[in-house]
Amino acid sequence: MEDVQVVAMLVRRCIAGDSAAWEEIVQTYSRRIYNICYRFAGSGDDAQDLTQEVFIKMYRTLPSYDHTKGAFVTWVTTITRNLLVDHFRKGKQDRMTDSMDTSASDHEDAQPLSEQIPDQSAPPDAHVRSREVGETVHAALAKLSPELREAVILRDLQDMDYRDIATVLKVPEGTVKSRINRGRAELARLLQRTYRQVM
Amino acid sequence: MPDQISNGMRCNEFELLLTDAIDGVLTGVGLDRFQAHARICRTCGPLFAEAEAGRNWLKGLTEVEPPASLVTNILASTTGVDTQRLRATAGSLQPRISWWERVQATLFGSVLEPVWAAVRQPRFAMSFGMAFFALSVGLTVAGVKPADLREVSLRPAAIRHSYYNTQARVVRYYENIRIVYEVQARLREVKRNLAPAEPGLKQSRPAKPKDDKNDTTQQPEQKQERNYSQIDDHLILASAPLGPSPSVDDLPVVSVTTYRRFV
Numbered sequence: 001m002e003d004v005q006v007v008a009m010l011v012r013r014c015i016a017g018d019s020a021a022w023e024e025i026v027q028t029y030s031r032r033i034y035n036i037c038y039r040f041a042g043s044g045d046d047a048q049d050l051t052q053e054v055f056i057k058m059y060r061t062l063p064s065y066d067h068t069k070g071a072f073v074t075w076v077t078t079i080t081r082n083l084l085v086d087h088f089r090k091g092k093q094d095r096m097t098d099s100m101d102t103s104a105s106d107h108e109d110a111q112p113l114s115e116q117i118p119d120q121s122a123p124p125d126a127h128v129r130s131r132e133v134g135e136t137v138h139a140a141l142a143k144l145s146p147e148l149r150e151a152v153i154l155r156d157l158q159d160m161d162y163r164d165i166a167t168v169l170k171v172p173e174g175t176v177k178s179r180i181n182r183g184r185a186e187l188a189r190l191l192q193r194t195y196r197q198v199m
Numbered sequence: 200m201p202d203q204i205s206n207g208m209r210c211n212e213f214e215l216l217l218t219d220a221i222d223g224v225l226t227g228v229g230l231d232r233f234q235a236h237a238r239i240c241r242t243c244g245p246l247f248a249e250a251e252a253g254r255n256w257l258k259g260l261t262e263v264e265p266p267a268s269l270v271t272n273i274l275a276s277t278t279g280v281d282t283q284r285l286r287a288t289a290g291s292l293q294p295r296i297s298w299w300e301r302v303q304a305t306l307f308g309s310v311l312e313p314v315w316a317a318v319r320q321p322r323f324a325m326s327f328g329m330a331f332f333a334l335s336v337g338l339t340v341a342g343v344k345p346a347d348l349r350e351v352s353l354r355p356a357a358i359r360h361s362y363y364n365t366q367a368r369v370v371r372y373y374e375n376i377r378i379v380y381e382v383q384a385r386l387r388e389v390k391r392n393l394a395p396a397e398p399g400l401k402q403s404r405p406a407k408p409k410d411d412k413n414d415t416t417q418q419p420e421q422k423q424e425r426n427y428s429q430i431d432d433h434l435i436l437a438s439a440p441l442g443p444s445p446s447v448d449d450l451p452v453v454s455v456t457t458y459r460r461f462v
Contacts, residue, residue, distance in 0.1 A: 137257065
């Protein structure tokens with residue numbers, strides 16, 4: 001995905017004060033970071049603020065990056081993940097988020113996702129239908145616990161391999177796989193319940 | 200998850216292979232054992248189906264388009280604020296910068312930039328315009344023309360001369376204010392009434408016998424005149440010649456001009 005030497009040179013130029021190099025880094029990684037933030041935070045405004053914070057933090061800690069210890073994209077994703085976790089803790093959103101650790105009876109009492117999405121009775125065309133499905137999946141993703149959510153986002157939306165995810169999340173690779181499996185299964189259960197109520 | 204053995208595979212082992220099976224990297228005998236366990240186990244079978252469905256849902260999500268201003272905002276919030284800090288952190292990797300460039304960066308970065316930012320405010324422009332308008336109207340009303348400024352001499356002597364002229368004009372104006380003059384006159388009057396005698400007058404008089412010390416009628420008129428004139432604010436009296444009393448027609452006509460000092 002990235003040429004290690006090219007990225008290392010880019011980082012060195014950036015540390016030396018080359019603003020063009022920094023702009024290139026921002027252009028290259030802003031889209032990826034924004035998408036991670038959007039899928040994790042749930043709203044576009046929060047994602048934009050968080051993406052800016054990620055780049056500010058990256059700009060400040062850029063001299064600490066060591067290309068021999070790992071890929072730049074893993075380093076960037078680690079910064080993003082840490083900031084998202086901090087943001088989540090500050091917002092105390094974990095009280096409102098369902099977790100896979102809770103029993104099945106808790107999920108029965110949970111608010112159905114159909115109440116969070118617009119009326120799906122008569123979609124005008126396939127594009128609108130697709131957009132609404134995307135919003136439904138996005139809303140279901142927001143209901144996962146942060147641990148499961150970050151694991152499935154990094155794997156299924158960012159296509160990172162298990163080893164890099166383990167580095168970012170600072171957990172063993174087996175734990176990463178377990179969280180991904182539980183996250184996917186939980187998401188499917190939430191969506192099945194939603195569509196069962198809508199239909 | 201209960202650790203059951205179905206078809207020679209434990210549920211824990213099944214979960215470990217679940218990601219590989221979904222990713223399509225599980226092949227051969229391992230895949231057969233996995234599928235057999237999924238068919239038999241009541242826990243792992245649904246888990247496999249749900250995990251696969253969940254993955255398909257997530258893969259259906261498209262990438263979100265970030266706002267157009269995102270990159271601009273990021274650059275403004277990073278290079279616009281912390282460039283100097285990053286350069287300081289960079290240390291020896293930083294290219295050499297001449298002293299003149301540093302002076303320029305310091306001057307324009309920390310001194311002139313905030314001032315220029317304030318000047319660029321529309322409010323400041325409006326205030327400046329109003330002040331200029333008021334000044335020009337005031338000068339026009341006062342009769343000052345730009346052509347007059349050409350004749351102004353900026354030599355040190357001329358400036359000093361202008362300064363003293365202006366000062367004298369101000370003092371004269373102040374002294375000629377009616378209330379100032381009246382207050383000063385009252386003060387002089389009060390001082391004169393309170394003073395028991397004039398020390399200068401006592402010293403100038405010669406010693407006299409006790410019997411005629413208050414008799415001033417025999418003193419010559421010239422001396423009295425001189426004494427009166429010693430006090431600034433006394434009127435100068437005209438005197439008639441000594442001798443036999445003349446008639447009214449013989450008296451000379453004397454005109455006296457008094458100059459009042461206001462200080």
